[in-house]
Structure formats: structure tokens, C-alpha cells
Amino acid sequence: MSHRNDALRAARLRAGWRTVEAAAAALQAHGQRLLDDAHFTVSPRTWRRWEGRQEQRGWPPEETAQVLHDALGRWPEDLGFSAPAGWIRPERQYEDQVERRTFITVTQAQVRTDLGDGHGVIELCEAALDDSDHLVPKARIMAMQQQAHGASLTGDRTTVDRLIDTANGLIHRVDDDLPWGNACRRTPGHLEVQRATCYGRLGLAREAGLLWSQILDAVPSTARRDRGVYLARQATAAAAGREPDQALEIARSAAAIAVETRSVRLARELATLERAMRPWQDAVVGRDLAEILAPVTEGA
Structure with a gap:
């Protein structure tokens, strides 16, 4: 097994630097241009150490690491050096x-x-x-x-x-x-949940309702809070689509889950539904909704 730094040597040869001396001179010139620093230096001795045994290589200073990357297209850890703790490219x-x-x-x-x-x-x-x-x-x-x-x-x-x-x-x-x-x-169907929420906000009650039905079919029975949130959003979409009776029926299930889980997120969604149902607050459907949501509001 070779103890040389074959990765650095191969990168040097690909760059056309046939000798250690040529590599050191080329990297030094590259660094002086890149950093606009005439004092940036790389000696043949340093390069020879880099291509030597692992325990002798050390880790190049941060500026030198940047110059190596710019000249050879790789960071030091890809050139046979062992990165120190905490190094982040x-x-x-x-x-x-x-x-x-x-x-x-x-x-x-x-x-x-x-x-x-x-x-x-x-x-x-x-x-x-x-x-x-x-x-x-x-x-x-x-x-x-x-x-x-x-x-x-x-x-x-x-x-x-x-x-x-x-x-x-x-x-x-x-x-x-x-x-x-x-x-x-x-979350299964996470982005379709976002789409359905957007459709409800757009007033696309039918499209939102179909999406919510598909999403709810895939929700695990253990994910009660998620199911409640999605039901509340489905009800809100129905209200936006001028379907208050449908919204009421969906809200029954959502409210039951809210009482069971005491989910703050679900309570917020039901508050959004309540606002969407305000046009019918004086109708029978509105009074029924208030009765359904009362236990949620009292427990909030």
C-alpha cells in the first residue's frame, strides 16, 4: 500500500505540473492572483510534505485551501488531506x-x-x-x-x-x-394538502373537496390531529363554495376530534371555518355550527 498522497499527485499531473517544484511555483502564482497577495507562498518543501505520509501532511491554512480548490477544483479533503474537527467547506x-x-x-x-x-x-x-x-x-x-x-x-x-x-x-x-x-x-401527500388548501382559498369547492377526500383516505387512523385539521379545511372549502350544509356535516367530525385531542392547530382551523360560515350565522345551519363548536371553544 502506497504511503504517498496519490490523490494530490494525480491532481497535480492532471494540471500539467510534472514536478513538485513546478506545482509549488504554479500554485503560488495562482494564489497571488486569486488573493491579490504578493506574499502568498508555497514552497517545494511544503508540496513535498503534502504528497508524503499522512501523518506529515497536516492541513493547509484556510487561504491555501481556497487556492487549492480554485486551482485544482477540489477541496483538501478530496486531495488526500484529513479534515480537522469542525472544518466546513x-x-x-x-x-x-x-x-x-x-x-x-x-x-x-x-x-x-x-x-x-x-x-x-x-x-x-x-x-x-x-x-x-x-x-x-x-x-x-x-x-x-x-x-x-x-x-x-x-x-x-x-x-x-x-x-x-x-x-x-x-x-x-x-x-x-x-x-x-x-x-x-x-406527511403522506403533504403537497397535495397544500394544493387542496389553496383550492379552498380560491373558492374551488368541488376541486378542493375531491382532493380532501383523496387525502383523508390516505391518512392513518392514528393521525387524529392531522385528520381533524384536514376535515376542518375541507369544511371551510365547502363554506367558501356556498355549501353550508355540507360544511356543517364535515365540521361535526372535525369538532369531535378537536374535543378529543385538544389540538391548538385544529382549534385554529375551526375558528377559520367559523369565520367562513358567518354569512349563515343567523340561519339554522349557523346556529347548529355554533352548537357543534361550543365544546371546542369552551375547552380552548
Whole structure:
């Protein structure tokens, strides 16, 4: 087994640097141009140590690591060096910053969605997606699905479908270990839930109802809170479609789950339903809804 750094040697030869001396001189000149620093140096002795035994190589300084990457197209850990604890590639550091910024931006967009500010949601999500080349698929999905909610608030079904369809095409690529945004991978039919919610907001009662029926058929019996939330949204979509009697019947099941689980999220969805049903608050159906929701309100 060779004790030489064959990875670095192979990269040197591919670059046309036939000797250690030529490699050191070429990298030094490259670094001086890249860093605009006439004092950047790489000696033949240093390069020879890099191509030697593992325990002698050490780890290049950060600027030298950047120069090696720019000159040879690889970071030191791909060139036979052992990365020290805590080393994060500069490009990964930038991507981490972009992803954190995206998460914050999408969270702000969710607040704007709750406030009904469609254009504000769209602007925030478009800003988040400006750096999409540096985003992991999950972050892009989060931004696109929230932008779809913004589009639904402006009455733009075409954009809703385009964004949800594009996000769907990224689901199979989600494989990161980020601690946030995992619903797209964990929740069955997550993006169709977003589409159905958008359809309800658009007043597309029939289309939303069909989607909610399909989604609910796939919800495990153990996922009571999710089922309740989806039922409440289905009822809200029915109310938006001027079908108050249908909304009432669906609400019965959602309210029963709310009483059972004491889910805050479900209680919020039922409050949204109650607002959607205000046109019928003085009718029999409205009074029946108030009676159904009373135990939920009392327990809140």
C-alpha cells in the first residue's frame, strides 16, 4: 500500500505540473492572483510534505485551501488531506447561511399568509428562491409551497398548480438532516394538502373537496390531529363554495376530534371555518355550527 498522497499527485499531473517544484511555483502564482497577495507562498518543501505520509501532511491554512480548490477544483479533503474537527467547506458555510435565511423568510411568509397578504407572501418567497442554486431541495419546496399559498390569496390558480407541481418533482431529492421542514417527507401527500388548501382559498369547492377526500383516505387512523385539521379545511372549502350544509356535516367530525385531542392547530382551523360560515350565522345551519363548536371553544 502506497504511503504517498496519490490523490494530490494525480491532481497535480492532471494540471500539467510534472514536478513538485513546478506545482509549488504554479500554485503560488495562482494564489497571488486569486488573493491579490504578493506574499502568498508555497514552497517545494511544503508540496513535498503534502504528497508524503499522512501523518506529515497536516492541513493547509484556510487561504491555501481556497487556492487549492480554485486551482485544482477540489477541496483538501478530496486531495488526500484529513479534515480537522469542525472544518466546513466555505461553500457549505454559505449554503447554511442561505438555508437559515430561507427558513426565516418562509416563516415570515407564513405570517403574511395568515394575515391574507398574498402579494407580501409572494415577494418574500421570491426573495428566498433567488438563491435557489444554493438551497437543498427541502428549502426550495418550503419556499415554493408557501408562494403557492400567496398566489391563492391573489386568485392565481395557474401559479398555484405550477409551484406545487414543481415542488412535487423535488420530493424524491430530499435527503438532508436539517431539523426543520420535514413535513414534506414525513406527511403522506403533504403537497397535495397544500394544493387542496389553496383550492379552498380560491373558492374551488368541488376541486378542493375531491382532493380532501383523496387525502383523508390516505391518512392513518392514528393521525387524529392531522385528520381533524384536514376535515376542518375541507369544511371551510365547502363554506367558501356556498355549501353550508355540507360544511356543517364535515365540521361535526372535525369538532369531535378537536374535543378529543385538544389540538391548538385544529382549534385554529375551526375558528377559520367559523369565520367562513358567518354569512349563515343567523340561519339554522349557523346556529347548529355554533352548537357543534361550543365544546371546542369552551375547552380552548
